[in-house]
Amino acid sequence: QVHLAESGGGSVQAGESLRLSCVADGYTTSTYCMGWFRQAPGKEREGVSTLDSEGSIKYADSVKGRFTVSLDNAGNTLYLQMNSLKPEDSAMYFCAAEVRPYGATWFGFDPFRSADFGYWGQGTQVTVSS
Numbered sequence: 001q002v003h004l005a006e007s008g009g010g011s012v013q014a015g016e017s018l019r020l021s022c023v024a025d026g027y028t029t030s031t032y033c034m035g036w037f038r039q040a041p042g043k044e045r046e047g048v049s050t051l052d053s054e055g056s057i058k059y060a061d062s063v064k065g066r067f068t069v070s071l072d073n074a075g076n077t078l079y080l081q082m083n084s085l086k087p088e089d090s091a092m093y094f095c096a097a098e099v100r101p102y103g104a105t106w107f108g109f110d111p112f113r114s115a116d117f118g119y120w121g122q123g124t125q126v127t128v129s130s
Contacts, residue, residue: 002027002119004095009124016085022078022095022121032099033111036069036080038091045094047112049080058111085128095121
């Protein structure tokens with residue numbers, strides 16, 4: 001059972017920065033995709049950025065050039081550095097993980113489709129005021 005715990009959210013002014021952290025534990029060596037999603041009130045949950053065990057990193061167009069996702073060397077803390085924040089970035093941010101054993105297929109997996117992720121954190125709120 002994988003457990004994810006986010007931290008680092010807060011209230012900032014437009015143009016400022018925040019760094020979100022997600023500590024993951026409970027999984028053994030395997031292939032994975034980990035990432036960040038966000039959900040604003042009245043909107044669907046959307047993918048922000050993901051990375052996987054093959055080294056592939058993806059960003060939503062709305063955050064490219066402003067956000068950076070990374071994983072620590074131990075492989076158990078995921079970060080999201082968010083720079084030049086905008087009011088439209090305000091949302092609850094969720095850490096997500098999908099973990100599969102070596103040799104398992106990832107065919108059909110969409111890193112920006114929330115339903116494809118099996119593990120979720122509780123979320124951390126980010127509020128950006130103008």
